[in-house]
Amino acid sequence: MQFDTSSLWIYLYLPNLQLNIQQAHAEALKLADKQTVMEEPPAQIVYDPKLNQVLQLNKQAQKLGIKKGMGLASASIICSHLVVSEYKEAIALQALQELANQLYLVTSDIVIDEPSGLFLRAQNMLRLYGSLNQYWQVIQGVIRLQAYDFYYASAYSVNVAKLIAKHEQAFMSDDKKLIQQKLQQCSLLLTDIDKKDIEKLQRIGIKSIADLFEQPLSAFASRVSKFSLQIMSELRGESAAKLRFYQPAQRYEHYLELLYDIELTARLLPVIRKCLDALEAYLLVRNGLALSIHITLFQREHEPITQVINSALPIYKSAQWLDIIELRFEYLALSSGVYGITIQCEKIEQADGCESDFFSEKSTHVAAMTLLSRLKAKLGEQQIKRLHYHDDYRPECCTQLPAELPSKNTKQSVIKKPVFLDRPGFLLQTPIALNSKVSIIDGPERIASGWWDNHEIQRDYFLAESLQGQQLWIFRTFDDEWFIHGYFI
Numbered sequence: 001m002q003f004d005t006s007s008l009w010i011y012l013y014l015p016n017l018q019l020n021i022q023q024a025h026a027e028a029l030k031l032a033d034k035q036t037v038m039e040e041p042p043a044q045i046v047y048d049p050k051l052n053q054v055l056q057l058n059k060q061a062q063k064l065g066i067k068k069g070m071g072l073a074s075a076s077i078i079c080s081h082l083v084v085s086e087y088k089e090a091i092a093l094q095a096l097q098e099l100a101n102q103l104y105l106v107t108s109d110i111v112i113d114e115p116s117g118l119f120l121r122a123q124n125m126l127r128l129y130g131s132l133n134q135y136w137q138v139i140q141g142v143i144r145l146q147a148y149d150f151y152y153a154s155a156y157s158v159n160v161a162k163l164i165a166k167h168e169q170a171f172m173s174d175d176k177k178l179i180q181q182k183l184q185q186c187s188l189l190l191t192d193i194d195k196k197d198i199e200k201l202q203r204i205g206i207k208s209i210a211d212l213f214e215q216p217l218s219a220f221a222s223r224v225s226k227f228s229l230q231i232m233s234e235l236r237g238e239s240a241a242k243l244r245f246y247q248p249a250q251r252y253e254h255y256l257e258l259l260y261d262i263e264l265t266a267r268l269l270p271v272i273r274k275c276l277d278a279l280e281a282y283l284l285v286r287n288g289l290a291l292s293i294h295i296t297l298f299q300r301e302h303e304p305i306t307q308v309i310n311s312a313l314p315i316y317k318s319a320q321w322l323d324i325i326e327l328r329f330e331y332l333a334l335s336s337g338v339y340g341i342t343i344q345c346e347k348i349e350q351a352d353g354c355e356s357d358f359f360s361e362k363s364t365h366v367a368a369m370t371l372l373s374r375l376k377a378k379l380g381e382q383q384i385k386r387l388h389y390h391d392d393y394r395p396e397c398c399t400q401l402p403a404e405l406p407s408k409n410t411k412q413s414v415i416k417k418p419v420f421l422d423r424p425g426f427l428l429q430t431p432i433a434l435n436s437k438v439s440i441i442d443g444p445e446r447i448a449s450g451w452w453d454n455h456e457i458q459r460d461y462f463l464a465e466s467l468q469g470q471q472l473w474i475f476r477t478f479d480d481e482w483f484i485h486g487y488f489i
Contacts, residue, residue: 007123008132008174011161012143013151014099014116015168017092018046019056020148022085022259028270029262044083047072055087089115091257098254099146100246102281106138110246111158117165119158119243132174155179158241159192159234163209166190183235184210192231197224209235252282252345261300261337265329268297268338272325275343276318288348289314293321298340307332310376313369314349320370327377393449394457395427395485422463424473424486431483434474438464441471461485 014020023041043064046056054070061082066075076082092115100110100118109121122135129135132154143150153164153171156179164171164182167190171182186209188198200223206212217233224232233239254275262268272295283290291314297305309324376384392398422442443462450456459475466472471488 006156007121008126008154008156009158009161010120010122010136010139010152010154010172011113011158011165012118012120013153013162013165013168014092014096014118014148015151016046016056016058016149017095017116018085018087019044019058020146021091021095023058024147025256025259025271025274028274029259029267031270042081042083043079044085045075046085046087047075048087085259088257090255092116094254095148097246097249098278098281099143099148101248101278101285102142102145103139104246104248104285105281106142107135111243112246113162117162119161122154132172136172153182155183157234157237158243159231160237163191163235184208184213188212191235193228194225197228200224212236248282248285252279252348253342254278254344255340255342257340258338261339263334263337265332265334268341269322269326269329272341272343273318273322275341276321279321279343279345280316280318283316283345283348286348287351289316289351290345290348292345292347294342294344294346295325296342296344297334297338298342299334299336300339301337302335305332305334310373310381311369312372312376314351316351324373324377327374330378393447394455395423395447396429397450397455399427424471425489427473427486428484431475431485434482434484436466438466438472438474440464444476447475463488 022044026041041058041060043061043066044058045054045061045066047053048055049072052071054066054068054072054075057066057068061075061079064079066078066082072084093112096112096114096116096118100112103110103118103120107120107122107125109124111119111121113119120139122132125135126132129138151165151168151170153161153169154173155161155164156176160179160183163186164179167186169182173179188201188206188208188211191198191209193201201207201212201220204223206215212232213236217229217236217238220232221229230239234241256271256275258271262271279290279293282288290311292308292310295307295309297307299305307325307328309321309328311321311324315321372384390398422445441463443464444460445462446458446460448456448458458478461473461475464472464474472484473486473488474482474484476482
């Protein structure tokens with residue numbers, strides 16, 4: 001979609017995404033190990049074997065004299081204990097999508113610029129936030145939660161904002177004169193103009209942005225490609241860029257490659273928590289909840305392990321998912337070190353928009369469903385059975401255990417619960433004879449039923465209290481025999 005050049009854009013430049021992600025995971029593992037000694041991290045680089053270049057490096061590597069674009073052999077000579085990670089573009093793209101998910105909560109028009117940038121259209125958000133400064137403060141708050149290295153710039157052209165930001169600037173202004181001054185200081189080498197065309201321009205004396213603007217665009221039409229000509233036109237503000245705005249994906253899948261192999265499930269939990277935080281942000285954007293997630297652990301020397309984590313109650317918060325996962329992982333044994341984790345969420349449910357008042361029983365229901373989820377994770381789903389209400393006034397017949405667990409693909413029929421306010425919390429499977437003195441508190445309640453299935457009962461039920469103060473549910477038969485059928489708890 002094409003927009004006019006009067007719109008104000010912001011470009012976020014994140015040059016060290018893969019390195020930042022690996023550093024964050026290393027810190028999470030240190031916290032899990034409760035390491036209190038603050039040791040200086042080792043010199044670390046991200047290396048592209050295809051280009052034989054250092055693409056990303058931390059401060060420790062910079063102090064030793066390692067620079068971007070340097071070959072691996074040269075970097076290894078400078079530092080013999082250098083930590084080297086192979087560059088994987090998919091890691092950066094996934095991080096950009098997750099960041100776009102979180103920014104989607106506070107801004108509308110987002111464009112992912114692979115592999116290390118985001119465009120934000122700020123013009124239509126200024127009326128909502130009041131000013132560019134207030135809008136930018138909100139954006140900064142979201143980005144800093146991720147601990148990413150980032151630079152930024154604003155301009156009335158997407159390519160101008162990108163060019164200024166790629167000079168590692170922190171420039172935020174809507175003043176066109178200031179933007180033009182910043183643009184004049186930029187290098188031609190950092191533009192998106194094809195490198196071969198830049199060499200051609202340098203041969204004819206065009207060595208800076210200022211030189212480029214001194215000549216009309218028609219002077220370069222026969223010298224450079226159509227792509228480079230379009231970039232030059234956008235930099236001059238004579239045409240607008242065509243952009244595809246970001247939309248959250250319908251299906252969630254997140255893969256995380258670990259900095260090193262992990263052989264203990266307890267040490268995987270802090271890393272999984274990071275992944276669940278990303279899932280929480282994704283669900284929050286879509287006002288969604290999940291009943292089930294799939295966690296796949298990729299082992300170095302064995303087949304991957306897939307765990308299906310189910311919740312009895314639709315949830316989205318990472319802390320709630322982690323509680324269930326911790327219980328499931330207590331019995332999980334790894335055959336070899338885990339080098340990668342994938343979290344998938346196939347089906348998303350819309351959150352219920354209805355509100356409940358102070359006196360509703362919603363909190364009690366949530367607590368019960370949370371307990372059910374934890375029991376299933378701890379003991380296994382096949383070990384948990386729930387009592388179902390049956391339309392029958394006979395106490396021993398109104399609750400039944402299902403013979404088989406319902407299939408997840410079939411819809412369960414709605415079972416209406418009869419209203420019995422005076423039933424005991426603990427019902428005996430077989431009534432026992434009453435052999436002690438009790439005092440009657442309430443009753444009788446006559447139940448005469450079951451003549452149609454040869455299990456007829458005729459009883460008078462009473463609420464009674466024993467000498468010890470225990471409330472009992474007792475009944476008397478027509479033969480004047482007394483039995484205890486339950487206890488009130």
